[in-house]
Amino acid sequence: MTTHPVAAGGDPHRLLAQVRHLARRVRVAQRVTWLPLLVLAAVTFAAVPAHRYGWQVTCVPVADGELCHGRNLVLIVYWQVATAVAYVAIAYGYLRSARARGLGGRVMPYVVTGIALNVLVQVVALLIANEGWGMPEGLERADGLAMFLTRLIDWGPAIGVALLVLAWLERHLALLLFTAGYLAVLLVPVNFGWGTHWGGNWQFLPPLVIQGVVLLLGGLGFALAQRPWQHR
Amino acid sequence: MSDPLDEPETTATHPANGLDDVVHQRVRLGILTIAHEARRVEFGFLRTQLALTAGNLSQHLGVLESAGLIEVEKGYAGRRARTWITLTRAGQAALAEEIARLKQLIVRVETADGR
Numbered sequence: 001m002t003t004h005p006v007a008a009g010g011d012p013h014r015l016l017a018q019v020r021h022l023a024r025r026v027r028v029a030q031r032v033t034w035l036p037l038l039v040l041a042a043v044t045f046a047a048v049p050a051h052r053y054g055w056q057v058t059c060v061p062v063a064d065g066e067l068c069h070g071r072n073l074v075l076i077v078y079w080q081v082a083t084a085v086a087y088v089a090i091a092y093g094y095l096r097s098a099r100a101r102g103l104g105g106r107v108m109p110y111v112v113t114g115i116a117l118n119v120l121v122q123v124v125a126l127l128i129a130n131e132g133w134g135m136p137e138g139l140e141r142a143d144g145l146a147m148f149l150t151r152l153i154d155w156g157p158a159i160g161v162a163l164l165v166l167a168w169l170e171r172h173l174a175l176l177l178f179t180a181g182y183l184a185v186l187l188v189p190v191n192f193g194w195g196t197h198w199g200g201n202w203q204f205l206p207p208l209v210i211q212g213v214v215l216l217l218g219g220l221g222f223a224l225a226q227r228p229w230q231h232r
Numbered sequence: 233m234s235d236p237l238d239e240p241e242t243t244a245t246h247p248a249n250g251l252d253d254v255v256h257q258r259v260r261l262g263i264l265t266i267a268h269e270a271r272r273v274e275f276g277f278l279r280t281q282l283a284l285t286a287g288n289l290s291q292h293l294g295v296l297e298s299a300g301l302i303e304v305e306k307g308y309a310g311r312r313a314r315t316w317i318t319l320t321r322a323g324q325a326a327l328a329e330e331i332a333r334l335k336q337l338i339v340r341v342e343t344a345d346g347r
Contacts, residue, residue, distance in 0.1 A: 012334040012341070018258065019265045019331060025281060026269035102274030104318075 032097045036090045037219030040159050043082045044212035050078035051204045079155045083118045087111045106169050114162035124153045156186045156211045178218050254299045255330045259292050264327045267319040275315040
């Protein structure tokens with residue numbers, strides 16, 4: 001016998017309220033929001049050596065000296081492989097966690113979006129590295145817009161856009177707000193002058209560390225809120 | 233000139249007449265809702281969320297399975313027996329139809345109250 005009195009039919013308001021309540025409980029039970037944030041923070045921090053030591057500079061003699069051209073294919077390969085592995089790990093973790101709670105997962109659109117955006121960024125990065133494609137002319141005149149565009153077509157914002165998809169899938173307002181803040185930090189062209197006088201090609205470090213720290217703090221915050229250790 | 237809303241409602245137009253007795257029931261609507269959101273749900277999760285006994289939940293699952301609205305898959309996780317429930321296409325359609333009918337009913341009731 002049932003432990004609840006179950007009436008056939010019922011008030012439409014109450015039935016719809018029940019539908020919304022149950023749907024929300026399922027979505028909350030499926031959330032493992034801390035996992036992608038922590039994994040992608042780790043990927044971001046691990047990118048430091050590729051950013052610093054991956055540059056290859058080729059110089060050709062010209063009339064009044066040398067013309068040098070630098071490109072970092074190690075960086076492109078690193079992000080391609082690392083993010084693909086990260087998204088597969090995130091999908092595995094999500095589905096495993098959901099299965100342990102007796103549920104299926106709704107993470108695949110997020111994973112597919114993340115990998116697809118990453119491939120898109122790689123293609124654009126390769127076109128820019130090899131062909132100078134897409135760089136606006138008169139960079140000094142359109143400085144703000146150019147900075148915005150070069151920041152937009154990057155691995156950090158790609159992570160953020162994919163997180164927007166996850167927030168939508170999970171109907172997760174807190175993740176949406178976090179992602180909006182994360183994208184604002186990455187895309188708003190504010191230059192504090194950090195790293196400009198560091199030398200040794202370390203200028204890349206401040207934005208990369210900021211990106212990693214934001215993801216790390218977000219991951220820890222969601223872990224504290226969702227308390228994954230209580231579901232074990 | 234007569235107002236069409238003042239005319240007696242015919243059985244063909246009232247949304248309550250389109251309600252499916254299999255779906256229009258609190259527990260079975262709850263099962264379909266959870267299975268829809270979860271993609272796939274385990275028996276134990278349903279039992280906890282709907283606060284039912286195993287026997288009662290099994291009866292409701294039997295009704296839904298007979299109607300072709302869910303698929304029931306039995307398996308093992310280690311040594312532990314597990315039963316997974318998945319919504320069929322007919323189940324998705326029936327759930328969407330039920331929710332649409334409920335919304336229509338609410339609108340109709342609120343419109344009637346407002347007059």
